[in-house]
Amino acid sequence: MLVSCGQQNQSSNGALSSSAAEKVYVAPGEQDEYYAFLSGGYSGNLTVYGLPSGRMFKEIPVFSQFPTSGYGYSEETKPMLNTSHGFVPWDDAHHPDISQTNGELDGRWIFINGNNTPRIARINLSTFETEEIIEVPNSAGNHSSSFITENTEYVVAGTRFSVPIPQRDMPINEYKSNFKGSLSFISVDPEHGHMDLKFQLLMPGFNYDLSHPGRGKSHGWFFFTTYNTEEAHTLQEVNASQNDKDFIAAVNWKKIEEYVNNGGGTKMPANYAHNLYDEGSHTAMTTMKKEVLTVDPLKVPGAVYFLPTPKSPHGCDVDPTGQYIIGNGKLSADLTVHSFDKMIAAIEAEKFDGEAYGIPILNFEDVLAGQVKSGGLGPLHTEFDGKGNAYTTFFISSEVVKWKLGTWEVIDRKPTYYSVGHLMIPGGNSRKPFGKYVVAMNKITKDRYLPTGPEMEHSAQIYDISGDKMELIYDFPTHGEPHYAAGIPADILAPKSQKIYRLDENEHPYAVKSPTDSKVVRDGNEVHIYMSTIRSHFTPDNIEGIKVGDKVYFHITNHEQDFDVPHGFAILGQNSSELLIMPGQTKSSVWEPKQVGVWPFYCTDFCSALHQEMQGYVRVSPANSEIELKWSLGE
Ligand code: RUQ
Numbered sequence: 001m002l003v004s005c006g007q008q009n010q011s012s013n014g015a016l017s018s019s020a021a022e023k024v025y026v027a028p029g030e031q032d033e034y035y036a037f038l039s040g041g042y043s044g045n046l047t048v049y050g051l052p053s054g055r056m057f058k059e060i061p062v063f064s065q066f067p068t069s070g071y072g073y074s075e076e077t078k079p080m081l082n083t084s085h086g087f088v089p090w091d092d093a094h095h096p097d098i099s100q101t102n103g104e105l106d107g108r109w110i111f112i113n114g115n116n117t118p119r120i121a122r123i124n125l126s127t128f129e130t131e132e133i134i135e136v137p138n139s140a141g142n143h144s145s146s147f148i149t150e151n152t153e154y155v156v157a158g159t160r161f162s163v164p165i166p167q168r169d170m171p172i173n174e175y176k177s178n179f180k181g182s183l184s185f186i187s188v189d190p191e192h193g194h195m196d197l198k199f200q201l202l203m204p205g206f207n208y209d210l211s212h213p214g215r216g217k218s219h220g221w222f223f224f225t226t227y228n229t230e231e232a233h234t235l236q237e238v239n240a241s242q243n244d245k246d247f248i249a250a251v252n253w254k255k256i257e258e259y260v261n262n263g264g265g266t267k268m269p270a271n272y273a274h275n276l277y278d279e280g281s282h283t284a285m286t287t288m289k290k291e292v293l294t295v296d297p298l299k300v301p302g303a304v305y306f307l308p309t310p311k312s313p314h315g316c317d318v319d320p321t322g323q324y325i326i327g328n329g330k331l332s333a334d335l336t337v338h339s340f341d342k343m344i345a346a347i348e349a350e351k352f353d354g355e356a357y358g359i360p361i362l363n364f365e366d367v368l369a370g371q372v373k374s375g376g377l378g379p380l381h382t383e384f385d386g387k388g389n390a391y392t393t394f395f396i397s398s399e400v401v402k403w404k405l406g407t408w409e410v411i412d413r414k415p416t417y418y419s420v421g422h423l424m425i426p427g428g429n430s431r432k433p434f435g436k437y438v439v440a441m442n443k444i445t446k447d448r449y450l451p452t453g454p455e456m457e458h459s460a461q462i463y464d465i466s467g468d469k470m471e472l473i474y475d476f477p478t479h480g481e482p483h484y485a486a487g488i489p490a491d492i493l494a495p496k497s498q499k500i501y502r503l504d505e506n507e508h509p510y511a512v513k514s515p516t517d518s519k520v521v522r523d524g525n526e527v528h529i530y531m532s533t534i535r536s537h538f539t540p541d542n543i544e545g546i547k548v549g550d551k552v553y554f555h556i557t558n559h560e561q562d563f564d565v566p567h568g569f570a571i572l573g574q575n576s577s578e579l580l581i582m583p584g585q586t587k588s589s590v591w592e593p594k595q596v597g598v599w600p601f602y603c604t605d606f607c608s609a610l611h612q613e614m615q616g617y618v619r620v621s622p623a624n625s626e627i628e629l630k631w632s633l634g635e
């Protein structure tokens, strides 16, 4: 810590004394080498950056309403935010993970978890749009999520807080041995990516903090760190730190899958939302699911084991070979590395050190591969470069420590500014990492940027890790609070990025394929306006016959078929956001005029030299007026 503080004072020239500036400089017109997707934490979103430039390309709305695009405000996207608790337009998103094939990034989708109202989202990596959100029942603080198995068979979601399952009214102090922790395995359809909650493992009432899949030799297993094995229900900061060791839970999901496929498990009533966005109609639909298949681990012998791990471990990371499982005890200085081979040998020899709620506990020494005497404080997360090295973050001593797998020796350490949480190497959670850069995501910014009042954006730092020693080369502010991130080479994603939606493939029920089909239809007090738009007008742009008390739906189809030419739409007094409509897309907004008058609407996206002319009027008459519906353009 003292070392890092000493270096900190010289950091302004420290980082730039080498050729650091050159290493991050992506000249105007040039493109970055990697995409980095940073979770937005309490923004509920996902942000897209370029590496090494640190330039932010886009914010993708996921669990939060987003006026910039109208996500969560438009009629088509509102259903994405439905849950069993009603419309929940916010969440806390932590861990993005990119889909894989044979343990390598395939760049089809990225998944991310919502913690607070447990949900998992899937984002399409050619449209960069959220396509699906599934709620996770029987979960609370969905934190050990959303990590995927090496052929994207499952996206896995573990509960952080244990709760009564099913939920019921009971005294809090009866937590111990009554509350349970659910680990959910959500299958992913290999062709379309559609998610389905296949089974839920009901575990003892610990906190399940983080998780990662086995890979290579350990494919078929999943590992979860636990804390609060004390099962304390109050003053956790003291009461959940009593045990010298907690566990990593090793789950053989292949075994459970087989059990379930043979009719095993118990169906339990549940209530959770499954929201799916349809590409053809550009519209999301919610289905409420009523049942979940639960599995009692004791009914599947050989499926779940506990690996003792010191001291309230946080991160749970698996190296690219699948051999080493690293548990970072956040209250311990040393890192614990378990060996998959040793774990299997101990299981086969049935060498157990007792059990917890019937689940066998392995001997710490039997499964230990080694310990890294890190010299750091507060280890949290580990990533890998694919060259036999691991990189671990230390929150308290604010540093990244590089160490060698197998010999456990520390090779290098560099300070972060300050209090780093996760770190990310593109592909660092796969069989094939791209070990050129590591991005550290920090919790405290303080003096790094110009002050902006009491709150500063969080910061991220890029280190060049191509040599033996890490080199800090860049520092940039982030959006929300990024926890984990996922990176991927640009040449996997960029070529398949979608440019437009084809108008002839638009299946939206209110789409207007030709401006001559534009119309206004009244149905009681509901009015549907079928509108089209192209540079630089709306069709129609004058509408009369609307009355106070009407519910007016604007359904707008963007007739552009050119890359990067969205049009926007907003009308005075609208109780939601604008819309941003992509070429070929139809989007809808509701307006309930409350006052008579002539109200303007306009395009919100500066789309052409005549963008300011892109406007129209709606005449609103008293509720009892006899004015006929009438619409026109150019009359
Ligand atoms: S967490 S800073 Cu939400 Cu992944 Cu460890």
Ligand code: CUA
Residues within 6 Å of the ligand: 535, 536, 566, 567, 568, 603, 604, 605, 606, 607, 608, 611, 612, 614
């Ligand atoms: Cu269309 Cu501005």
